[in-house]
Amino acid sequence: MDDLTPARRVWAAVEPLHAISYFAPEATGALTATGLRGYWMGYFAGRAAPMGPVSASVVRATFLVFSPARVERALPDAWSFAPVETILAAKIEGASAALRAALPEVPERLVELMEEAAGYCRFDGRPLAAAWAEVPRPDDLHGRLWLAATVLREHRGDGHVAALTRAGLSGLEAGITHVSxxxxxxxxxxxSRGWTDDEWNSTVYALSARGILTPDGALTPRGVKLREEIEDDTDRLALDPALRLENKEIDELVSLAAPLCRTLLDGGHYPTRTPVGRLPAL
Structure with a gap:
């Protein structure tokens, strides 16, 4: 962890705590219980719920990396199966239940530090993080922990989307260069993103023509530089909490989160390789 930037250290501490909501049966089951049909309807509706009953095009623009077909199979139909308020409540309650099952005890000090960090986030150009930041704080520690982790994670995620679009990459191009x-x-x-072979292969060809990939799909030196710039921009855009917290508070946050994250990763609560890459092991 010592060679990571402060922004990346914070992300490494919160990502596993947030990500359980996509894999744990308590979390996915709570969304299905509202009447939503299938995993992906629950995923898109649950993650977007704080923004209200938005259209597929809004979610495609905000999430960026998913194929239009995958999003459009879930939205706007999801909002006809359950009210958005019910879906939002189920998302939070399911995530809280998942954390309680995996982590019966969580340090109140960690929750306080993460809420403090989330309170330092600015939300200019960050619609998803801004929406989650307006969700009322749950009463229980596990719910508070998950919500603070989610605000921090989506704050970084919105910044990552900005970095990708600044680099001139579409959602599919972002995924392909990530793989490369x-x-x-x-x-x-x-x-996970729902792209067809034809879409994937034609985009590899287009990226090769731009000098970002070799014909066999590897990153060129230009492509390597582009991905490094994207990651650097993502860290820079996620700096708000790290700049406002003192170094000793970041150290404390990471040290308190580390055993919880290890428990989640070692306990098989979700795959260690996910669409964001390998979950960080603190």
Whole structure:
């Protein structure tokens, strides 16, 4: 952890705590229980719920990396199966239940530090993080922990989307160059994002023509530089909490989060390789 930037240290501490809501049966089951049909309807509706009953095009623009077909199979139909308020409540309650099952005890000090960090976030150009930041704080520690982790995670995620679009990459191009960097497999990205082989292969060809990939799909030196710039921009855009917290508070946050994250990663609560790459092990 010592060689990571402060912004990346904070992300490494919060990502596993947030990500359980996409994999744990308590979390996915709570969304299905509202009447939503299938995993992806629950994913898109649950993650977007704080923004209200938005259209597929709004979610595609905000989330960026998913194929239009995958989003459009879920939205706007999801809002006809359950009210958005019910979906939002189920998302939070399911995530809280998942954390309680995996982590019966969480340090109140960690929750306080993460809420403090989330309170330092600015939300200019960050619609998803801004929406989650307006969600009322749950009464229980596990719910508070998950919500603070989510605000911090989506704050970074919105910044990552900005970095990708600044670099001139579409959602599919972002996924392909991510795969070409070696941090995640094509199978994981293509299946989770919903892209067809034809879409994938034609985009590899286009990226090769731009000098970002070699014909066989590897990053060129220009492509390597582009991905490094994207990651640097993402860190820079996620600096708000790290700049406002004192170094000793970041150290404390990471030290308190580390055993919880290890428990989640070692306990098989979700795969260690996810669409964001390998979950960080603190």
């Amino acid at each position: 960097s070696g941090s995640v497999s094509r199978k994981i990205i293509q299946e």
